[in-house]
Amino acid sequence: MTPGTTDRKIDRLIHLLVKNATLVVPGPKIAAEIGVTRSTVWMWIERLRSLGVEIKGYPSSGYQLQALPDILAPSLVRPELGENEIGRRIVHFFRTDSTNNVAAQLAAKGEPHGTVVVAEEQTAGRGRLGRSWYSEKTSGIYVSVILRPPLAPTAAPVLTLVAGLAAHQAVSQVAGVPVDIRWPNDLLLHGKKLGGILTEMSAEMDRLHAVIIGIGLNVNHRAMPAELKEIATSLRLEGGRPYARVPVLVALLKELERHYRLLLEEGSAAVVRRWAAASTFAEGKRVRVRSNADEFEATTAGLEANGALRVRRADGREQLLVSGEIVEVK
Ligand code: BTN
Numbered sequence: 001m002t003p004g005t006t007d008r009k010i011d012r013l014i015h016l017l018v019k020n021a022t023l024v025v026p027g028p029k030i031a032a033e034i035g036v037t038r039s040t041v042w043m044w045i046e047r048l049r050s051l052g053v054e055i056k057g058y059p060s061s062g063y064q065l066q067a068l069p070d071i072l073a074p075s076l077v078r079p080e081l082g083e084n085e086i087g088r089r090i091v092h093f094f095r096t097d098s099t100n101n102v103a104a105q106l107a108a109k110g111e112p113h114g115t116v117v118v119a120e121e122q123t124a125g126r127g128r129l130g131r132s133w134y135s136e137k138t139s140g141i142y143v144s145v146i147l148r149p150p151l152a153p154t155a156a157p158v159l160t161l162v163a164g165l166a167a168h169q170a171v172s173q174v175a176g177v178p179v180d181i182r183w184p185n186d187l188l189l190h191g192k193k194l195g196g197i198l199t200e201m202s203a204e205m206d207r208l209h210a211v212i213i214g215i216g217l218n219v220n221h222r223a224m225p226a227e228l229k230e231i232a233t234s235l236r237l238e239g240g241r242p243y244a245r246v247p248v249l250v251a252l253l254k255e256l257e258r259h260y261r262l263l264l265e266e267g268s269a270a271v272v273r274r275w276a277a278a279s280t281f282a283e284g285k286r287v288r289v290r291s292n293a294d295e296f297e298a299t300t301a302g303l304e305a306n307g308a309l310r311v312r313r314a315d316g317r318e319q320l321l322v323s324g325e326i327v328e329v330k
Contacts, residue, residue, distance in 0.1 A: 002102060006073070006092040009034045010044050015075035017055065017065045026062035051094065051120060051138050070244050072118050072141070080250040085114040086145055086260070087253040093119040095137075098126050100198055100214040103144035107202065107210035113148040116253065125216065128185070128198055129325070133216050134225060139234070141217040141249050145256060148210055149264070153203040156211055157307045157322065158268040160185050160199045161275045162259045163213045167195055168278050169259075170251035171217070175235050175243055181279040183300070183309045183326060187217070191328075192233035194218055215252065219245050269305040276303055281326065287311070291324030300326070 012034045016025065031038045045055055045063055054066035069076075074090040081087045089112070096102055099117040101124075106115060119142045125133035135142050147159065164181045171179045171187065171194070180188040187195035195217040202209040218224075220242045221234035235243045263271050276282035285300045289311060298311035301318065309321045 002091055002106065004093055004096055006094055009036055010047070011073050011075045011092070013041065013044055014048070014053075014069060014071060014073045017063065018068065018076065021065050021068065024058055024062045024064040030063070047094070070246060071138070072120065072143075072245060072249055076246055077118075077249055077253075080246070081253060084254055084257050086147075086257045087114065087116045089115045091115065091117045093117070095119065095121045095123060097124040098122050098214075099142050099144040100126060100200060100212050103146050103212045103214070104200065104202070104210075107146045107212060111146055113146065115146045116143060117146075118143045118249070126198060126214075127196055127216075133196065133198075134218075134228060134232075135216065136221055138245075139221045140219050141215070141245055141252070143216075143249065143252070144212050144214040145253075146210055146212060147260065149208060149260075151208055152206060153201065153208050154306070155268065156199065156201050156203075156208060157184070158263060158271055159211055159213060159260075160197055161307045162263055162271055163197045163199070163215060163256060165271065165275050165278060166255035166259050167197070167215055167217065167252060169255045170248060171195070171235070173255075174248050174251050175239060177235065177239060180281070181275065182281050182328075183279065183303075183321075184307070184323075189233055189235070189238050193231055194233060194235065194238075213256070217248065217252075219243050219248060267305075268307065272303045272305055272307060275307075281328075282309075286329040287326040288329050289321065289324060289326050291321055297329055 027038050027041055031041050053069040056064045056066055074092050096119045099119050103117045121137040122135035122142050125135035127133040164185050167187050168179050168181050182188055185197035186193055198214040201211045218234035220236045224232045283300055283302050288297050298313045301310040301312045303309055312318050
């Protein structure tokens with residue numbers, strides 16, 4: 001077992017409580033069914049309570065779930081995924097440093113395509129360009145997916161667009177809010193960052209070993225830290241109500257699989273077309289570009305089939321961006 005992984009038995013405890021949602025389940029029965037002592041059951045119940053799961057304890061008769069928990073436990077997520085290859089195995093953490101780190105370690109040990117690593121909290125969540133990713137406990141979705149695509153390393157950037165598109169579709173479907181995608185990988189809501197994607201890979205010159213797609217979505221944050229307040233938001237902050245995270249994660253993993261298959265079956269041009277239709281940044285947007293040491297203003301002028309963004313400077317010169325970042329100029 002990967003160190004720190006949620007014990008499969010805690011997962012069974014969550015499952016047992018959900019299955020008996022309206023009933024009081026006796027402590028000794030839980031202990032016997034999952035094969036631990038009563039004091040371990042009590043300790044784990046306390047752990048779940050600390051994550052916001054409402055469990056009522058009756059001294060002489062047992063425990064009763066007060067509301068369905070919104071924990072991204074494998075036993076609650078996997079049954080919703082049907083035949084999805086992505087998520088066939090889910091490795092869950094209450095807390096870890098970065099799900100991308102864990103996924104990379106697992107991939108190096110031969111973990112198969114489709115394995116998902118998810119955490120309720122990250123202590124060293126990483127963003128692009130060496131930034132950190134704010135990963136408050138049980139508020140967001142912090143997930144990394146191991147892909148082993150039959151593609152050349154040069155095709156890897158399109159996988160970021162696949163993930164951005166999947167996140168866009170999942171959030172639109174579940175929350176019904178007008179999300180936008182900013183090239184290459186930011187999910188925006190009402191102009192502020194709602195989610196981001198960190199794609200990392202291990203490869204040889206001509207062969208991809210594994211690609212780790214790390215996705216962070218701000219779901220139920222009640223406030224963002226002062227330094228992020230102006231640029232980042234959460235579904236709860238914008239929608240004025242909390243959102244269940246399990247359906248968002250399920251939709252995300254299903255959409256990721258759907259768009260990954262689209263890439264393999266129809267090629268990157270099909271992905272890029274859909275990406276451009278979902279984003280207001282693909283064409284005609286005035287932006288400030290930061291790429292390598294360069295910084296300038298330009299207008300976006302469409303995407304290439306490999307995912308590169310074409311921008312036009314005021315003097316008419318065009319340039320293809322393969323990395324970097326853009327912000328809208330108002
Ligand atoms: C960005 O916009 O800069 C990318 C943010 C990516 C954050 C996610 S959260 C899950 C995964 N684990 C990490 O450490 N980072 C990614």
